[in-house]
Amino acid sequence: VSLRITAIRITPIAVQDPPLLNAVGVHEPFALRSIVEVDTDSGITGIGEAYGDDPTLKELHTAAADLIGLDVFDLNGLRARVAGALDAADAHTTTPLVGAASRAKTLAAVVAAFEVPCLDAQGKAVGRPVVDLLGGPVRTEVPYSAYLFYRWARHPRTSLHEQGRYKEDDWGEALDPEGIVAQARRMVSTYGFGSLKLKGGVFPPEQEIEAVLALRDAFPGHPLRIDPNANWTVPTGRKVAERLAGVLEYLEDPVGGVADMAEVARTTDIPLATNMCVTSMEELPEGIERRAVRIILSDHHFWGGLRATQQLAAVCETFGLGLSMHSNTHLGISLAAMTHLAAAVPGLTYACDTHSPWQHEDVIEPGAIAVRDGAIRVPGGPGLGVTIDRDALGRLHEQYLRCGVRRRDDVAAMRVVHPDWTGERPRW
Amino acid sequence: VSLRITAIRITPIAVQDPPLLNAVGVHEPFALRSIVEVDTDSGITGIGEAYGDDPTLKELHTAAADLIGLDVFDLNGLRARVAGALDAADAHTTTPLVGAASRAKTLAAVVAAFEVPCLDAQGKAVGRPVVDLLGGPVRTEVPYSAYLFYRWARHPRTSLHEQGRYKEDDWGEALDPEGIVAQARRMVSTYGFGSLKLKGGVFPPEQEIEAVLALRDAFPGHPLRIDPNANWTVPTGRKVAERLAGVLEYLEDPVGGVADMAEVARTTDIPLATNMCVTSMEELPEGIERRAVRIILSDHHFWGGLRATQQLAAVCETFGLGLSMHSNTHLGISLAAMTHLAAAVPGLTYACDTHSPWQHEDVIEPGAIAVRDGAIRVPGGPGLGVTIDRDALGRLHEQYLRCGVRRRDDVAAMRVVHPDWTGERPRW
Numbered sequence: 001v002s003l004r005i006t007a008i009r010i011t012p013i014a015v016q017d018p019p020l021l022n023a024v025g026v027h028e029p030f031a032l033r034s035i036v037e038v039d040t041d042s043g044i045t046g047i048g049e050a051y052g053d054d055p056t057l058k059e060l061h062t063a064a065a066d067l068i069g070l071d072v073f074d075l076n077g078l079r080a081r082v083a084g085a086l087d088a089a090d091a092h093t094t095t096p097l098v099g100a101a102s103r104a105k106t107l108a109a110v111v112a113a114f115e116v117p118c119l120d121a122q123g124k125a126v127g128r129p130v131v132d133l134l135g136g137p138v139r140t141e142v143p144y145s146a147y148l149f150y151r152w153a154r155h156p157r158t159s160l161h162e163q164g165r166y167k168e169d170d171w172g173e174a175l176d177p178e179g180i181v182a183q184a185r186r187m188v189s190t191y192g193f194g195s196l197k198l199k200g201g202v203f204p205p206e207q208e209i210e211a212v213l214a215l216r217d218a219f220p221g222h223p224l225r226i227d228p229n230a231n232w233t234v235p236t237g238r239k240v241a242e243r244l245a246g247v248l249e250y251l252e253d254p255v256g257g258v259a260d261m262a263e264v265a266r267t268t269d270i271p272l273a274t275n276m277c278v279t280s281m282e283e284l285p286e287g288i289e290r291r292a293v294r295i296i297l298s299d300h301h302f303w304g305g306l307r308a309t310q311q312l313a314a315v316c317e318t319f320g321l322g323l324s325m326h327s328n329t330h331l332g333i334s335l336a337a338m339t340h341l342a343a344a345v346p347g348l349t350y351a352c353d354t355h356s357p358w359q360h361e362d363v364i365e366p367g368a369i370a371v372r373d374g375a376i377r378v379p380g381g382p383g384l385g386v387t388i389d390r391d392a393l394g395r396l397h398e399q400y401l402r403c404g405v406r407r408r409d410d411v412a413a414m415r416v417v418h419p420d421w422t423g424e425r426p427r428w
Numbered sequence: 429v430s431l432r433i434t435a436i437r438i439t440p441i442a443v444q445d446p447p448l449l450n451a452v453g454v455h456e457p458f459a460l461r462s463i464v465e466v467d468t469d470s471g472i473t474g475i476g477e478a479y480g481d482d483p484t485l486k487e488l489h490t491a492a493a494d495l496i497g498l499d500v501f502d503l504n505g506l507r508a509r510v511a512g513a514l515d516a517a518d519a520h521t522t523t524p525l526v527g528a529a530s531r532a533k534t535l536a537a538v539v540a541a542f543e544v545p546c547l548d549a550q551g552k553a554v555g556r557p558v559v560d561l562l563g564g565p566v567r568t569e570v571p572y573s574a575y576l577f578y579r580w581a582r583h584p585r586t587s588l589h590e591q592g593r594y595k596e597d598d599w600g601e602a603l604d605p606e607g608i609v610a611q612a613r614r615m616v617s618t619y620g621f622g623s624l625k626l627k628g629g630v631f632p633p634e635q636e637i638e639a640v641l642a643l644r645d646a647f648p649g650h651p652l653r654i655d656p657n658a659n660w661t662v663p664t665g666r667k668v669a670e671r672l673a674g675v676l677e678y679l680e681d682p683v684g685g686v687a688d689m690a691e692v693a694r695t696t697d698i699p700l701a702t703n704m705c706v707t708s709m710e711e712l713p714e715g716i717e718r719r720a721v722r723i724i725l726s727d728h729h730f731w732g733g734l735r736a737t738q739q740l741a742a743v744c745e746t747f748g749l750g751l752s753m754h755s756n757t758h759l760g761i762s763l764a765a766m767t768h769l770a771a772a773v774p775g776l777t778y779a780c781d782t783h784s785p786w787q788h789e790d791v792i793e794p795g796a797i798a799v800r801d802g803a804i805r806v807p808g809g810p811g812l813g814v815t816i817d818r819d820a821l822g823r824l825h826e827q828y829l830r831c832g833v834r835r836r837d838d839v840a841a842m843r844v845v846h847p848d849w850t851g852e853r854p855r856w
Contacts, residue, residue: 071560071564074565076772128501135502136504138504285748312742315743346504
């Protein structure tokens with residue numbers, strides 16, 4: 001059956017997002033995504049989900065124009081066409097929280113945006129779930145972690161609130177160990193999460209150490225992680241590692257850059273993990289050679305897609321690196337893709353991250369994929385096994401048109417409250 | 429469509445093989461292969477080709493018993509089941525020419541033997557060539573190299589000749605530079621090969637250097653390679669590299685082991701290639717760290733299959749290593765698999781090796797895949813795009829039953845002529 005691409009639709013959407021705090025600031029009231037639909041001459045349409053910021057949208061449209069006629073099985077051709085379409089100068093990141101920009105990373109992100117719909121279309125054409133196209137499931141359920149955030153109860157009032165159409169959630173604020181433990185309690189009781197991850201780099205390290213120790217007391221046996229997004233200096237990172245030895249499953253990006261990560265790694269037995277200093281294939285050799293990290297937090301959105309992430313997994317296995325999965329704010333199509341991928345990678349043995357519980361909107365029917373007992377069952381397919389809710393897509397696209405956000409800027413969002421905020425790191 | 433394995437047939441075969449000389453001895457009159465057929469409950473049968481020596485056959489049968497019921501898309505499950513089936517002590521090589529034995533390598537070889545038929549069945553089920561299942565073709569034709577051998581005109585008369593049923597070929601002997609150049613001339617004029625590779629380690633290095641220089645004079649512009657299969661010491665390897673600087677495309681396994689290869693690599697600009705000191709994922713880190721090799725000669729038969737070789741390719745690309753493809757004596761099913769794989773790997777930029785011109789028998793209809801202009805067109809599929817010739821399979825299986833060879837032994841074959849031969853290396 002012919003599966004040549006006849007049309008591509010890229011629909012930017014905005015989803016309401018709570019005021020989650022991190023090293024560079026606070027989440028804006030809206031997070032951007034784009035929904036990518038790839039039509040083929042067989043009548044089959046593959047779907048995917050990508051970043052929705054202006055630079056990404058521009059790149060997606062530029063590449064899409066060159067993809068008409070491509071066979072959805074021809075993923076090598078996809079990569080070649082995208083490489084040919086993109087401007088040599090294209091290099092940006094959607095957030096500084098995922099490391100330095102490079103053209104290779106931009107290329108990887110754009111390829112990923114179309115690879116997932118191509119795999120979805122392949123699966124629909126052959127009547128198989130995407131996980132089967134990736135080598136078959138090594139697990140039928142993929143464990144996810146609770147992603148704990150320091151947060152405000154609600155966003156500061158701005159024009160973005162659109163006169164009451166913004167639905168604040170009921171999680172309330174979490175600004176100290178008690179707040180984090182309470183948040184974790186609700187996460188665990190609602191979703192059954194095992195691993196607990198605290199987004200740190202928000203308060204002085206002593207306070208965040210206290211929060212981790214409070215989690216350990218409240219949730220004995222639950223693997224714990226903290227991620228300050230490189231907001232610490234090497235001495236601070238070392239000090240925290242010393243204080244949390246025996247407590248953490250892994251320590252994520254305590255400091256910035258391979259050189260400093262290696263300095264911290266030298267003095268601790270806690271495995272260091274990263275989705276900042278090694279976020280592309282070309283950054284792997286130095287990271288490995290300097291023994292800077294022991295766990296890579298993969299993310300198909302910026303590693304080049306599901307198959308490219310499997311190649312990353314092969315490198316990790318070869319060099320004895322652990323593998324887990326990073327999350328940015330995403331919706332159900334990406335969650336399905338992440339789950340198919342994680343199910344097919346034997347070495348992905350750490351629970352994956354997801355922001356899913358923080359979103360109350362989704363583009364798939366009948367709503368967000370359920371997390372039960374801390375895990376998500378691999379969708380049965382064919383393809384990704386999820387369907388776009390056209391009404392929801394229209395609503396979220398309208399929200400995109402009205403919300404005014406066109407590029408993620410956690411620093412600006414923090415300046416609404418703290419006008420002198422810079423978000424410069426390392427802060428401690 | 430369900431594609432669960434219902435039966436597996438493993439048919440050992442013997443093909444007549446000319447007296448090609450190498451570092452450890454000479455090819456026996458018969459080379460062993462096995463043809464693997466995997467039936468599924470959909471009625472589709474996938475085919476593949478693997479080693480045919482006794483230890484491999486035992487392992488294939490052991491594993492096959494545990495593969496009934498497996499979905500041919502479940503390649504992760506294939507690996508897990510094979511790992512479970514094999515004895516922990518299983519570790520052998522089909523020839524010392526491909527490096528040290530390990531259980532991981534045995535596992536990889538057995539997985540490969542079934543992975544190819546599974547991919548063939550997948551392709552037949554979805555109506556796609558195997559190359560499409562591997563990410564699509566980056567090239568429609570795969571370049572192969574001329575594999576030049578020092579050789580005798582015919583095998584010494586032994587009981588294996590079966591009273592005249594053995595068909596000697598008409599290539600004649602090649603025991604000096606003139607013989608090698610004449611052989612290359614016929615290879616190039618018949619098949620159009622570009623790259624020329626001399627199997628060395630047979631005569632004193634000075635003579636082999638002369639042969640390479642004669643090839644350079646006779647075939648200006650043709651990339652040249654020599655492979656003495658680790659039959660040289662480090663000083664000899666360095667000396668040859670010095671003499672052939674600017675002449676060779678790459679120097680293959682001049683010496684044995686990563687440590688000695690690194691010693692030779694330190695003093696030459698010629699890229700060193702290997703299918704001996706790094707032949708498994710677990711040997712890659714040391715090989716990379718010690719900068720022992722710049723080109724890996726992949727071989728899906730012992731690297732774990734087509735998808736595993738793509739993972740090797742990802743490691744090579746990540747670490748800036750070149751990639752080519754090694755050959756043992758094989759028939760048309762393997763040649764098809766090699767070609768699909770090579771077509772799907774962007775970084776496989778060196779012409780692949782093949783023994784194909786040395787075989788006058790094949791198991792596929794209508795006979796061996798044609799090499800034209802030094803390249804093979806990727807079969808159109810579905811699956812591998814080749815069909816078993818049942819008559820030929822029966823004939824070659826009968827030949828297996830009669831020939832008496834059960835395990836490749838180039839040393840013993842040489843002892844027929846030189847009773848004191850040991851095949852010990854390094855000889856020079």
